[in-house]
Amino acid sequence: MPPFDIPEGDPFGPHNLPYGVFSLPGPAERTVGVRLGDHVLDAGAAARALGSPHAALLARPTLNPLLAAGRTTWSEVRRTLTEAVTDPAHRATLEPLLHPLSSVTLHLPFDVADYVDFYASENHARNVGRIFRPDAPDSLTPNWKHLPIGYHGRSGTVIVSGTDVVRPSGQRKGPADPAPVFGPSVRLDIEAEVGFVVGVPSAMGKPVAAAAFRDHVFGLCLLNDWSARDVQAWEYVPLGPFLGKSFATSVSAWITPLEALEEARVAPPGRTHPLLPYLDDTSAEPAGYDLRISIAINGHVVSEPPFASMYWTAAQQLAHMTVNGASLRTGDLYGSGTVSGPAPEQRGSLLELTWNGRDALELPDGKRTFLEDGDEVTLSAWAPGPGGLRVGLGEVSGRIVAG
Template structure:
């Protein structure tokens, strides 16, 4: 790789300093073979070449992180220490820069072979808003909501890397006033601003992962957009839940932030009442939230700032519940938090909530009103979190543009 002058002269407030070091996959072009990399500022550090002759060489030689994820926490920590030492030692600057390339010269790829995918529903405010929209005369939360992290299995093969265009999905829909269902492109296409969690460490069938062991299987996070066709979803979801209204596409950021980079972002969970069953509490070490603030932009304009810190269920609780029935884990599994929403309108993480199912459109600075997504709309989700030594991390964006139905 060609050396890049002054690639390590990073300002302290850069979102991708050596305190961050997210993992991704890059290539020299869309059709070139991907290789693993770590992001340093606005450059990518080639892992296969830089980590040659280390204990992790073989696991980093492929196009995805799956083999490295399988090595476990000791290997993850070892490589992170190896990278940090090299990147902070002025004497090794010339050596490091031989393995750096500007991101402007590279194409990013999905850095995982996603083995399985589960989406949760972990925001109390989002669940409350949805309940009030669809059950205005009943209790907004279902009776089970505060006893277990609710989720559904999605379709891993339609998870795409940030920047991938999203064709408008087609399917059946039926409004309550319609005599019969109709077929065609979704007219209530939506976003869901979420945080995805990358799972590592395979487990055998029938062996649950306890909440106190969840940290050994939580490798990192990435911003996630679970595109949702609300009209298809409303007609199909009774009695078995989401299906075609969700499975057409979900977008994930190209760079995965290690959990190790988020130590300073850990916070106490909101009070959980009633207290969950023991398998969801353990020693208490897994009961943590994350101080991450998202921004949702529609066509470049900020329309929402969802606060992840308000999420009711911990990622460790989600993982423990996912496996409590004996379901297997595979390195490369991905689970998402569900839509992140706060108590204020400007903190709602879906257009369903922002527009109250289309009855209260939101207004952009140019005066235009929006409810659900139009062809040509681009949605970009970004986020920040506290980092080490007072730094601020910027999670890699997830973005996508809606294209007409095919």
């Protein structure tokens, strides 16, 4: 089947066009591409062939120049590419610039500046509270409904989908252990999240309002926040996650522009507590996203978390992480936090799915409480698109290997 004959309903049709960075076999350089079905279009070469004034932004080994160009340029580039792949007159020009996904290497699509991770699912936060604070009168901490809780992670260990994850080592100490021991984590976990990619930077000392979210954030991707629960449990009091999280964070090779997700925008859950003005979104346009996520371990789906249930939106998270004057940089990445729905089959981590190891998952290849060496975890997702179509999000996968 010719590349332009995309099957009807393909989630990576012309209505989507996520951006990535790829290279061809041999000594070829990395360049920007957009996904079209099961092919990738060389976006820089296509722009040159069509005489686009933005060709130089796309003929680069990273998305960062495009990210920094701003919302007007993002729209113009997307419009040009959409017209190019839907106009039969351009078929002869573009077909040589299309490459099967199976023939290319996909790379980390942007240079990550800072990395922040949040804790925005009420279902996840309540589950964690019930697991670790079963006797507390409220499973949420007192601040949870007043601000998006987050922490700064390690940008240098953000890796592209398909990269193996080496089982981390660190200190761990069980409640009955007389002293900590050192060794490989035995409670290695996942967290199904959505990552948001910042394009336009901001000046230090000037907060970014939630209403400016779409002027600064280019797009989103699936994200797996790998977590060594035993290391995390021993180290995190009183300063929060450190070595239990910093060893690896996997992201998709494809960044879906926000413009492709117009039909997926939804209102977040109802607010139960009054919010301070910089977070108040009661009169704002819908800032949630209806993303349907699936988690598979060794090809077996174990959970389907709904992103529409997230209490704190990406716009509120952006406002909160800059309200103290912290600046944004092109390539900043921030994670939504674990996505968990209200039902047991919608939980976004093994910590919740197995209730901290109490209830093992039954998989075709055996039981699991936490990840074993050789396990491969894959996150995939789709969102409602125009005319009843689905917008596919690029999957993110990683296989655990022994340290």
